[in-house]
Amino acid sequence: MSNTGLNRLSACEIADGIAHRKFSAEEVVRDCLERIDARDRQVKAWAYLDPDLALKQARALDGKNENGPLAGVPIGVKDVIDTFDMPTDMGSPIYRGNRTFADAPSVALARRAGAVILGKTVTCEFAGLTPNLTRNPHDPERTPGGSSSGSAAAVADFMTAAGYGTQTGGSVLRPASFCGVVGYKPSYNLISRGGMKFAAESRDTIGVLVRTVEDADLLSSVLTGRPRLRARSGAPKIALCRTHLWEAALPESKQAIEEAAQRLRLAGASFREIHLPGSFSALQEARTVINPYERARALAHEWNTNRTAISAGLTAQIEQGLSIPFDRYIQSLQRVKQCRDEIPAVFGDADVVLAPCVTGEAPLGLQSTGDTRFQEFWTALHVPAITLPSHKGPNGLPIGIQLVARIYDDENLLASAQWVWQRLVAQKGFLHADQQQF
Amino acid sequence: MSNTGLNRLSACEIADGIAHRKFSAEEVVRDCLERIDARDRQVKAWAYLDPDLALKQARALDGKNENGPLAGVPIGVKDVIDTFDMPTDMGSPIYRGNRTFADAPSVALARRAGAVILGKTVTCEFAGLTPNLTRNPHDPERTPGGSSSGSAAAVADFMTAAGYGTQTGGSVLRPASFCGVVGYKPSYNLISRGGMKFAAESRDTIGVLVRTVEDADLLSSVLTGRPRLRARSGAPKIALCRTHLWEAALPESKQAIEEAAQRLRLAGASFREIHLPGSFSALQEARTVINPYERARALAHEWNTNRTAISAGLTAQIEQGLSIPFDRYIQSLQRVKQCRDEIPAVFGDADVVLAPCVTGEAPLGLQSTGDTRFQEFWTALHVPAITLPSHKGPNGLPIGIQLVARIYDDENLLASAQWVWQRLVAQKGFLHADQQQF
DSSP states (O other): OOSOOGGGSOHHHHHHHHHTTSSOHHHHHHHHHHHHHHHHHHHOOEEEEOHHHHHHHHHHHHTOSOOOTTTTOEEEEETTBOBTTBOOOTTSGGGTTOOOSSOOHHHHHHHHTTOEEEEEEOOSGGGSSSOOSOOBTTBTTBOOOSSSHHHHHHHHTTSOSEEEEEESSSTTHHHHHHHTSEEEEOSTTSSOOTTBOOSSTTTOEEEEEESSHHHHHHHHHHHHOOOOOOOOSSOOEEEEOOOTTGGGSOHHHHHHHHHHHHHHHHTTOEEEEOOOOGGGGHHHHHHHHHHHHHHHHHTHHHHHHOGGGSOHHHHHHHHHHHHSOHHHHHHHHHHHHHHHHHHHHHHTTOSEEEEEOSSSSOOBBSSOOOOOHHHHHHHHTTOOEEEEEEEEOTTSOEEEEEEEOOTTOHHHHHHHHHHHHHHHTTTTOOOOGGGSOO | OOSOOGGGSOHHHHHHHHHTTSSOHHHHHHHHHHHHHHHHHHHOOEEEEOHHHHHHHHHHHHTOSOOOTTTTOEEEEETTBOBTTBOOOTTSGGGTTOOOSSOOHHHHHHHHTTOEEEEEEOOSGGGSSSOOSOOBTTBTTBOOOSSSHHHHHHHHTTSOSEEEEEESSSTTHHHHHHHTSEEEEOSTTSSOOTTBOOSSTTTOEEEEEESSHHHHHHHHHHHHOOOOOOOOSSOOEEEEOOOTTGGGSOHHHHHHHHHHHHHHHHTTOEEEEOOOOGGGGHHHHHHHHHHHHHHHHHTHHHHHHOGGGSOHHHHHHHHHHHHSOHHHHHHHHHHHHHHHHHHHHHHTTOSEEEEEOSSSSOOBBSSOOOOOHHHHHHHHTTOOEEEEEEEEOTTSOEEEEEEEOOTTOHHHHHHHHHHHHHHHTTTTOOOOGGGSOO
């Protein structure tokens, strides 16, 4: 297997190479397709792939005189987000072959910027907890995480430079951490959610899976309209937050956080510790109310028409959601809002918060996509979050750290993440899948 | 024309009559279709109507042993909300004949409760400001308001008991006021927005257009999962808010508010006056930033593929949205959030706020759907709002008053509105369209 394939380049490198006519979009797509052909029978990251359609897009781009900021960048789109030229199956037999009239705005904006929509990536059933076929590219006996399983695995395995995910609990950051890539969930509502299937609408957020922080910046700048980052002039102020769930973390995740904190402190970051108020413990219970309540509404049509085609786990969640009293739902929304309002005081003057991202390495087995707790309460708070593939666990598998910022402070989050990246990740190289062939 | 048609019944009366087998769903639909046949060539409220499909739904309901809470209630669905068995044209030639795989959750929940989806109602282009064909049933030379033009006109004209609307600025309450019906916009995010086309996602809210407050309660209880109202035990505490826009109101709208306040005070409501903080003046400017910014993203696919089929007005809005700097957008979001956070203090102990709903009667001409200002800043604040057809203007046309409550306090809003209804509207009878034939 060649190590110099264009499929290994970052999104920034691809866009730059195409702008400077070092290679063509078609060549990039060909290398991605070759990698997919070699690996996807095992990894199963793709729900839909039409090589001819991908190549046709690439050739159309190559024929243009002007290049957008995503020129030639291949993107795998999570299969709960609409694409006008590919089916959107939602990880459910109910939607097999479902064609939509339009691209979701998130897809259309990327196309406008020159991206190649390479294919649709595997999602858990309706972006929920029921696992689908994808395996962790580092170890086929382990979960890739979910529900953005396919995008995380495809990016980690060099099948595409970028993938879209959606996060309601931890569906972008957890698979990113388990597969060893960067997962970035922007502030709530910052990327248009038109044309995506809702799981729990008051939390659902579209995010990106990529291999560098620079790429997270590039993609999200196109999708949100934010200008590209300027580098930080100084070291960020970091608040270490072990969270109220600290005891649920395995030693390797704890060590990742402590080691990261130590190295970043030595590198010049100002550090202090913060503790989440006791009121934040309401977030965990709120999830067990809000998510099923909203999910049961989001899947009303499927419940009406195709109930038997819904998995047992999701059926139970819908039934639970339909049984929750409205008052309890509203109380939960109110409690979560109170926590959101406390965030500025909790974070103080910190640029970002450093917190565990996952319990540990991707667990063995494909029956669960892993523990959502370390990701989900930040999602509920609507704050932007990013994971960097900075550490390894006892089995040599990736463990990400998580950085979090205030709502709408995505620029600060990404700039700080880039500073951290340069000190924790860039020198180490990646934990790439093909270092551990299967 | 018969005055005893079943099409004249309220949703509550229909559901009750069907539950007690006084008449069938098919008879209700036949009377609605007859009314539509007689009137819609002039009113033009319907974007899609298949009489056979409506009758088929009704007969299927009549064949069932159990009746849901909306048994036999005919609903017109605004043409930006998906229906699996009818096209969704978005008020745009781009989407002519567009078929979707699934019902929007808001539609599926109504079907589950026994409603008949009668047809699709006319919307302004993509739920925006570009008028469509509908005329005000009280006077064909006047606008019905927009963007939920068809639902408001169809409900006012007794073609259907209920209609769905969406409100980004004032698209439910303004047409409701202009057409003389009840328009209710729940708290933001309370009715699932799956399967609807976004206009400005941080504001878009699905609402209902009906002829009584009781019907607003019935429909929204099904769509949100809230139990039906219990009647208020005492008079509500009402805060009179003339708003910072008071001078923009015509005398008839000012009179409606003053007269309503006087009568409600005499009826026993406790009254005090509140003033919006100066910071709320930021809301008007925020709208000119947030709406175009989000609209330009929401219509990314249409902009990519069918730009020439977009109206001049909407084209200008998209171009403006694409030119607004991200920082300005974020600052606007932040300012609006600050206003939202001030609401509890501003409202104090009031159950509801009484405020103008519209500048005045539906204006002459079909080139504009009217002034959005009195509705839109409440929408931006995410609070629930309802208009009641309580007054008439100098031309005998309806003028609604507006009641507003705290976010998620929809039960209080509706219970207070019901109290107000009984004192201001129930005794007067309606301002129904057929009192002024054209």
